[in-house]
Amino acid sequence: MQRNHNHTKICIVEKVIDETPTVRTLIFSDDVMSAVLPGQFAMVWIPGINELPMSVMISQESGKAAFTVRRHGSASTGLFNVQVGQQIGVRGPYGNSFNLKQGKLLLVGGGTGLVPMMRLLTFVKPSDDVTILIGAKSKNEVFFEDLANTLLKNNPHRVIVTTDDGTHGEKGFVTNMVEKLVNENHFDGVYTCGPEIMMYKTVQLAHSKGLFVQASLERMMKCGVGICGSCCVGEDLVCKDGTVFDGDHLLSNKEFGHFHRNKAGILENY
């Protein structure tokens, strides 16, 4: 019988990888989650603690999937602290996915926003020329650089890391590198996920050059299924209309890049 994706499936965490001092990847076995599309998410239950929306990370082993979580609030810290052998609940996948073009592609990821970018890399064609930008504040926060190189080993590719303090890769904000790249190159598709200001600038820069650009948004979510309304951005609901939106649509949304809503639904500035 096909599984009802709204029902929480209990999975056991089989392996934990420390990516940085504040970021961990938890690996578990689940056929449905291993096959999600880039941009889709799951609602992840940490029994007794909370439930939160997570982009589904790839695993190198078939039939397995993962969540890569940054320790931040109580829910994400709860997930970060889950040990091997502990149970988590998973429902989904929810949401849409990136419209992957062919040719010369630019991917821009920051922090755990790299998760859907890594999954996107598993869908590129061998003939695609892929540039991926990884933005971080400092050297000790850089992760997935080696993984990106591995995933792209059969493609013409560049993996460019930028750090705000210059301790690794190029010095400066990742969006400065986006500006340089879109000024000097044509891209057939630009894809971004990460901090909203980074996505906003990336969308603006790509759109100003007439490039096809999409971003995967993050918002506070309660239900994940289009009922509670917590994740609204203007008239869009991230859980049902997204998480992936076209750049031209996003630039017409007056909340994108400026506001998000808190738990009570009140708009707050980024």
Next chain:
Amino acid sequence: MSQLLYSKLRISFKVEPSLVTSIGKIQLERPVMLASGILGISLDVFNRLYRSGAGAVVSKSLSTEPWDGYPNPTIFSVNGGGWINAVGLSNPGAPNFAKMIESNKDVPIIVSLVGSIPEDFEMMVKQFKNCKVTAYELNLSCPHVAKVGLEVGDDPELVKKIVSTMKNSTDVPVIAKVGLGTTHYLNTVNAAIDSGIDAITAINTIRAMAIDVETQRPILSNKFGGLSGTPIKPIALRCVYEISSKYNIPIIGCGGISTWEDAVEFILAGSSAIQLGSTIGDNWMHVFNDINQGILQYMKRKGYSKIDEMIGLAKKS
């Protein structure tokens, strides 16, 4: 040429049934509304729902102060259909919400209010003096938050005081949303009618819970929530039928409606309008238009020109 067009238009208007409905003094272009608690925190979303076919939108239940609601998990999908939720009435508070809808011109917004004492409601109504509000809906039935909602609805004397205060505070129609608590809901309906309520919405979600067998604990952070969706539809329908059989009061049917047949059932049981909630998660916003069109086709097939002609017809036999 223009005369010919005009005459053609007139002919088509004659045969086309109308979805316009009246809930007492409230007139709506379409009988299908958004239920409270669903998607109701952004004016942009309200506009989109209205464009999608909603005759009116009911806001999330607003309190005097902003509420964060409960931690997740706040919703659970029931095996076999329906949802149990305990969002915990998260809302931006009546003052913030009123500011947000001040610019509203087009959308019929029904403002849902939740509170413990008459003074809470009096304070909240004052916030909306510069807003276009179609009606207020009093939440007397949320089953998962202490001291408000169903705990208020279970106390008919308190219901009387709150409804009287509301009626003295505003000329805008006031609706009471009732549910199944420890007091017979018809006593709550009776108290509201005695105090001059303009309409009744029936029903809210029904107190329920879910336990995960692997981790052996309740799933919702609040343990208890409210059951919604298709499992409660027959119960909601029975309540609408009972209220309309006993009282001469306009009714808005709510509870598990997901198809045009469900909507027509509620109208035949005595509803002047209906509200949609859980089905939006499954069928997204086009469900409003789907149900509107279904009702229209039914009216054409059966030869009705107005919703009013169908309200309560099932009581004839």
